[in-house]
Amino acid sequence: MTYGIATRKVDAALERGRLGQRVNREEALALAEAAPLNELLEAASEVRDQGKGKTVSFSKKVFIPLTTLCRDYCSYCTFRKDPGQPGAHFMTPEEVLALAEAGRRAGCKEALFSLGDQPERIFPEAREFLTKQGYVRTLDYVAAMCELVLERTGLLPHANPGVMDGAALDKLKESNASVGLMLENVSARLMRNGLPHANAPDKVPSLRLRTMEEAGKRSIAFTTGILIGIGETMEERIDSLLAIREMHEKFRHIQEVIVQNFRAKSDIPMAAHPEPSLEEMLRTIAIARLILGARMNLQAPPNLSYGDFPQLLDAGINDWGGISPVTKDFINPEAAWPQIAHLKNETEARGFKLRERLALYPEFVLRQKFFSPRVREKLNQLSAADGFATEANSESEVSTSRAQTI
Secondary structure, rough: OHHHHHHHHHHHHHHHHOOOOOOOOHHHHHHHHHHHHHHHHHHEEEEEHHHHOEEEEEEEEEEEEEEOOOOEOOOOOOOOEEOOOOOOEEOOOHHHHHHHHHHHHOOEEEEEEEEOOOOHHHHHHHHHHHHHHOOOOOHHHHHHHHHHHHHHHOOOOEEEOOOOHHHHHHHHHHHHOEEEOOOOOOOOOOOOOOOOEEHHHOOOOOHEEEEEEHHHHOOOOOOEEEEEEEOHHHHHHHHHHHHHHHHHHHHHOOOEEEEEEOOOOOOOOOOOOOOOOOOHHHHHHHHHHHHHOOOEEEEOOHHHHHHHHHHHHHOOOOEEEEEEOOOOOOOOOOOOOHHHHHHHHHHHHHHOOEEEEEEOHHHOOOOOOOOHHEEEEEEHHHHHHHHHHHHHHHHHHHHHOOOOOO
């Protein structure tokens, strides 16, 4: 492609994006290859402002790591453990409730459940624990723990239990405000030997897309996203974002898309793998905004960009994700959450208003078929008329909250 042709394609793609005409695959590739970063960021910010204005949201959550046992061996993961390893654990109902209650006392409104995929499939220790608790599948156990937290604490569960079938999603909808599963990447190439998903049977892209589809059929508000820097190409990132867009166009259930960057850790097989640069992160987020359009909630975790996190606003995000005043990020334990007061200051310094949301985004709070009557009751207690968290609670908590590390 000659310079002149490339420039014309970039200019046309940027103009389409600014006009609210979401870019196609060819245009996204042109932007990735040839768009000046400043122009790309400017266009993405304009599109974000068209759909979201100057409001940037976050959710005040407690992070519940239900089990670190997992049958997948992703090369970048430090969360998962085998039985007998330090940190290998299945939380009891008493432990779950105690942690959730600590979150409630700190003003949290979301209980984020993270856990390994189907550990009972390969570990007798997992099967033994589940049997003692009266369950066969981890998916059934997490549903029961979500029920417990909803009823006993009033926190809104958001479960991320991995690949889910229809029966599991039906159970989770009874107690969850929303459910999540990172697509990570739509490319099956990453499952080849020597690549990050080689020993991860639950990372088959078609299985993860099927979970997203089953959630859509059930009108479950869904969180998904991509993980960048694990060996994928920009073309594969774009294809993943397009797959998410296509799924949302069919069911209108994707409530947020996360662009998450790989961070190297000393105890993972990919310890020496290079991390994506800030520029690469900004470029990917901006392209995501132009692919997904003005109305999609686009998030990037602030703790994974450390001191550079305010710059992520320049790329078109409108959400910081979950921030916890009581628990660390168990998936990325080396990366502390920013204090909510600091997050507020940095967000407002760039001309935005920081607002607390719930586990369910405001536009979904106002929909009736996306949650059970019990979840509706809790939403009514926690949400303002516009679907955000009630201002009386969120404003006072911003000034007093501090990120801690349970």
